[in-house]
Amino acid sequence: MADEGKLTLYSYWRSSCAHRTRIVLNLKGLKYEYKAVNLLKGEQSDPEYEKINPMKYVPALLDGDTLIADSFAIALYLEEKYPEKPLLPQDLKLKALNLQIASIVCSSIQPLHNLVVLNYIEQKLGPEEKNTWFINLLNRGLAALEKLLKGCAGKYATGDEIRLADPFLASQIYVAIRRMQMDISSYPTLSRLYQVYEQIPAFQAALPENQPDAPSSS
Numbered sequence: 001m002a003d004e005g006k007l008t009l010y011s012y013w014r015s016s017c018a019h020r021t022r023i024v025l026n027l028k029g030l031k032y033e034y035k036a037v038n039l040l041k042g043e044q045s046d047p048e049y050e051k052i053n054p055m056k057y058v059p060a061l062l063d064g065d066t067l068i069a070d071s072f073a074i075a076l077y078l079e080e081k082y083p084e085k086p087l088l089p090q091d092l093k094l095k096a097l098n099l100q101i102a103s104i105v106c107s108s109i110q111p112l113h114n115l116v117v118l119n120y121i122e123q124k125l126g127p128e129e130k131n132t133w134f135i136n137l138l139n140r141g142l143a144a145l146e147k148l149l150k151g152c153a154g155k156y157a158t159g160d161e162i163r164l165a166d167p168f169l170a171s172q173i174y175v176a177i178r179r180m181q182m183d184i185s186s187y188p189t190l191s192r193l194y195q196v197y198e199q200i201p202a203f204q205a206a207l208p209e210n211q212p213d214a215p216s217s218s
């Protein structure tokens with residue numbers, strides 16, 4: 001029997017995809033049970049977890065008897081199911097921009113620095129090549145995002161309301177600044193947004209270092 005109304009998030013503290021999903025859940029004011037899947041221990045490949053996400057990735061969200069795996073799909077599902085505090089604006093042009101930014105993060109940046117890709121590069125070419133790949137990829141992505149936001153950013157990414165683009169940007173900028181220690185001052189809009197996000201409780205609570213499975217030294 002499905003547990004109606006109960007949300008369970010399969011997450012890993014440092015996963016940027018899980019990070020943005022936690023922000024979306026917090027923005028929607030939704031409480032959820034946190035189930036850690038340790039990617040470094042390979043728990044994503046556990047046959048039991050594979051039943052939850054056949055791609056062997058986090059995040060996955062269980063909402064009653066509805067199971068969704070993929071941060072973009074989860075965000076759109078939550079937007080439809082919980083339309084209060086909308087993340088997608090009515091204005092079609094602005095809506096398209098939000099979808100574009102979310103999709104760029106989800107399909108043109110993050111998949112190219114996924115653990116499975118980085119491990120492969122490290123094995124074949126060594127740790128330096130892995131880092132060079134990672135930083136070049138981030139610079140390419142951040143440069144594109146910075147250009148896209150030119151002239152449309154307000155208090156937040158696409159105006160004065162927090163929208164879908166914001167959790168996707170927050171998680172990706174975090175990877176650049178906190179994980180790869182990049183100086184992103186050449187991307188002034190993204191730098192400013194990062195500081196704005198740092199002040200918002202829904203974003204703070206979703207930070208990797210604030211998750212139950214984060215090591216105490218993070």
Ligand SMILES: N[C@@H](CCC(=O)N[C@@H](CS)C(=O)NCC(=O)O)C(=O)O
Pocket residue numbers: 015016017018039044056057058059069070071072106111114115116117
């Ligand atoms: N498109 C998926 C990608 C999910 C994904 O790549 N998750 C990463 C963490 S951010 C993962 O679980 N990687 C495990 C691995 O590469 O083995 C989404 O946005 O949720």
